[in-house]
Amino acid sequence: MKDNFEPRYGFVNFAEIWNGRLAMMGILIGLTTELLTGQGILTQMGIG
Template identity: 70%
Template sequence: MSDSSSSRFGFVDFAETWNGRLAMMGFVIGLLTEVLTGQGILGQIGLG
Protein backbone atom coordinates (compact mmCIF):
# COMPACT_ATOMS: atom_id res chain seq x y z
CA MET A 1 0.00 0.00 0.00
CA SER A 2 1.21 3.48 -0.75
CA ASP A 3 0.95 6.39 1.67
CA SER A 4 -1.76 8.08 -0.38
CA SER A 5 -4.19 5.18 0.05
CA SER A 6 -3.48 4.48 3.73
CA SER A 7 -5.77 5.80 6.44
CA ARG A 8 -4.88 9.03 8.21
CA PHE A 9 -7.69 8.78 10.76
CA GLY A 10 -8.06 6.63 13.85
CA PHE A 11 -5.21 5.26 15.93
CA VAL A 12 -2.55 5.34 13.22
CA ASP A 13 0.97 6.74 13.57
CA PHE A 14 0.25 9.78 11.39
CA ALA A 15 -2.74 10.88 13.48
CA GLU A 16 -1.02 10.19 16.79
CA THR A 17 2.05 12.19 15.76
CA TRP A 18 -0.04 15.23 14.88
CA ASN A 19 -2.14 14.83 18.01
CA GLY A 20 1.02 14.95 20.12
CA ARG A 21 2.39 17.97 18.27
CA LEU A 22 -0.85 19.91 18.66
CA ALA A 23 -1.10 18.99 22.33
CA MET A 24 2.43 20.29 22.95
CA MET A 25 1.61 23.53 21.13
CA GLY A 26 -1.57 23.97 23.18
CA PHE A 27 0.32 23.44 26.42
CA VAL A 28 3.01 25.99 25.50
CA ILE A 29 0.45 28.55 24.32
CA GLY A 30 -1.55 28.10 27.54
CA LEU A 31 1.59 28.48 29.65
CA LEU A 32 2.70 31.63 27.79
CA THR A 33 -0.78 33.13 28.11
CA GLU A 34 -0.74 32.45 31.83
CA VAL A 35 2.67 34.09 32.22
CA LEU A 36 1.69 37.16 30.19
CA THR A 37 -1.70 37.76 31.86
CA GLY A 38 -0.87 36.64 35.41
CA GLN A 39 -4.06 34.57 35.55
CA GLY A 40 -4.56 30.87 35.28
CA ILE A 41 -6.54 29.33 32.46
CA LEU A 42 -9.66 28.96 34.58
CA GLY A 43 -9.38 32.59 35.70
CA GLN A 44 -9.14 33.76 32.12
CA ILE A 45 -12.43 32.13 31.18
CA GLY A 46 -14.15 33.30 34.38
CA LEU A 47 -14.27 30.04 36.34
CA GLY A 48 -11.52 30.67 38.86
Protein backbone atom coordinates in the same frame (compact mmCIF):
# COMPACT_ATOMS: atom_id res chain seq x y z
CA MET B 1 -5.00 -2.17 -8.92
CA LYS B 2 -4.12 -2.04 -5.22
CA ASP B 3 -3.89 1.34 -3.51
CA ASN B 4 -1.34 1.84 -0.77
CA PHE B 5 -3.62 4.32 0.97
CA GLU B 6 -3.19 4.64 4.73
CA PRO B 7 -6.09 6.25 6.60
CA ARG B 8 -5.33 9.59 8.25
CA TYR B 9 -7.86 9.25 11.08
CA GLY B 10 -8.35 6.84 13.95
CA PHE B 11 -5.50 5.32 15.92
CA VAL B 12 -2.83 5.49 13.22
CA ASN B 13 0.66 6.95 13.50
CA PHE B 14 -0.13 10.00 11.37
CA ALA B 15 -3.06 11.03 13.56
CA GLU B 16 -1.25 10.33 16.82
CA ILE B 17 1.82 12.37 15.82
CA TRP B 18 -0.35 15.39 14.92
CA ASN B 19 -2.38 14.97 18.10
CA GLY B 20 0.81 15.10 20.16
CA ARG B 21 2.12 18.14 18.28
CA LEU B 22 -1.12 20.05 18.76
CA ALA B 23 -1.25 19.11 22.45
CA MET B 24 2.30 20.43 22.95
CA MET B 25 1.37 23.67 21.19
CA GLY B 26 -1.73 24.04 23.37
CA ILE B 27 0.27 23.61 26.57
CA LEU B 28 2.91 26.09 25.39
CA ILE B 29 0.30 28.68 24.38
CA GLY B 30 -1.58 28.20 27.66
CA LEU B 31 1.54 28.66 29.77
CA THR B 32 2.65 31.68 27.73
CA THR B 33 -0.68 33.45 28.18
CA GLU B 34 -0.60 32.59 31.87
CA LEU B 35 2.82 34.21 32.21
CA LEU B 36 1.81 37.30 30.21
CA THR B 37 -1.52 37.94 31.96
CA GLY B 38 -0.72 36.72 35.47
CA GLN B 39 -3.99 34.76 35.53
CA GLY B 40 -4.44 31.02 35.45
CA ILE B 41 -5.93 29.27 32.44
CA LEU B 42 -9.23 28.56 34.22
CA THR B 43 -9.53 32.19 35.33
CA GLN B 44 -8.96 33.37 31.77
CA MET B 45 -11.77 31.12 30.58
CA GLY B 46 -14.08 32.45 33.34
CA ILE B 47 -14.34 29.14 35.19
CA GLY B 48 -12.14 29.75 38.21
